[in-house]
Amino acid sequence: MGRRFAVAERTTAAAEGDVVVLLIGMRINHFWAVHHWLPVLVSMPRMLRELGRRPERGLLTYLLLTASPRTYYVVQYWESEEKLYAYAHAPDTVHHRAWAFVNRKERAGRVRGHVGLWHETYVVPQGNYESIYADMPAFGLAAAHGRIPLEKRGRRAKDRFAYRPRKPAAEQPEGRRPR
Numbered sequence: 001m002g003r004r005f006a007v008a009e010r011t012t013a014a015a016e017g018d019v020v021v022l023l024i025g026m027r028i029n030h031f032w033a034v035h036h037w038l039p040v041l042v043s044m045p046r047m048l049r050e051l052g053r054r055p056e057r058g059l060l061t062y063l064l065l066t067a068s069p070r071t072y073y074v075v076q077y078w079e080s081e082e083k084l085y086a087y088a089h090a091p092d093t094v095h096h097r098a099w100a101f102v103n104r105k106e107r108a109g110r111v112r113g114h115v116g117l118w119h120e121t122y123v124v125p126q127g128n129y130e131s132i133y134a135d136m137p138a139f140g141l142a143a144a145h146g147r148i149p150l151e152k153r154g155r156r157a158k159d160r161f162a163y164r165p166r167k168p169a170a171e172q173p174e175g176r177r178p179r
Contacts, residue, residue: 012153013131015145016165020081024119025073033114036105040115043098044074050094051087058083060144077144081123130160 024044028037051059058079066072078084088095105111130153131141138147153160 009135010150011133011136011142011147012150012160013129013133013141013145014148015129015131015141017126018081019122019124019126019129019141019145020078020084021122021124022076022078022084022119023073023122024076025067025071026118027116028070028114029116030114031070036111036114039101040098040117041072043094043101044072046094047098048074057087059087063140075140077141081121084121126164127161130157130163132157132160 026037026040026044028041030036048059048062051057060077060079062077063075064072065075087093090096102111102117129141132150133139133142133147136142153163
């Protein structure tokens with residue numbers, strides 16, 4: 001990850017290619033049902049620690065957020081859709097144990113709406129994202145993929161949306177030269 005302190009400059013994320021973003025969270029529906037929501041709440045930091053110890057799994061960075069005293073979520077940036085799904089289905093992970101716990105409660109009829117779970121996954125193709133960070137430390141997409149001076153991608157959002165990395169000459173279609 002980049003520097004954690006603010007810098008007096010304008011930057012943009014250095015991401016190239018598709019970007020994989022996972023939003024995942026929970027909502028406490030009944031505060032008094034601590035035995036239902038507390039195991040869910042503590043499982044996410046365990047997963048994040050596990051992923052931090054195993055960078056080859058593909059999690060680049062994350063942000064912990066809250067929308068209210070009831071709702072907590074994490075924005076995660078992944079190397080690829082394949083690595084995200086591989087982690088989600090790997091039997092040797094905290095994620096697998098957490099879902100097994102939830103599924104056992106559900107099958108036993110002990111899930112009565114005390115805690116809500118959700119996730120949304122986005123695979124954003126190149127040309128469909130852009131970013132700007134003014135006087136900020138590396139954050140979000142820039143924390144995941146690094147950051148570069150704004151001028152390298154364009155001062156206007158439309159220029160950053162239009163950015164495409166230059167391919168090495170060997171990868172150019174025949175008859176075309178890099179600009």
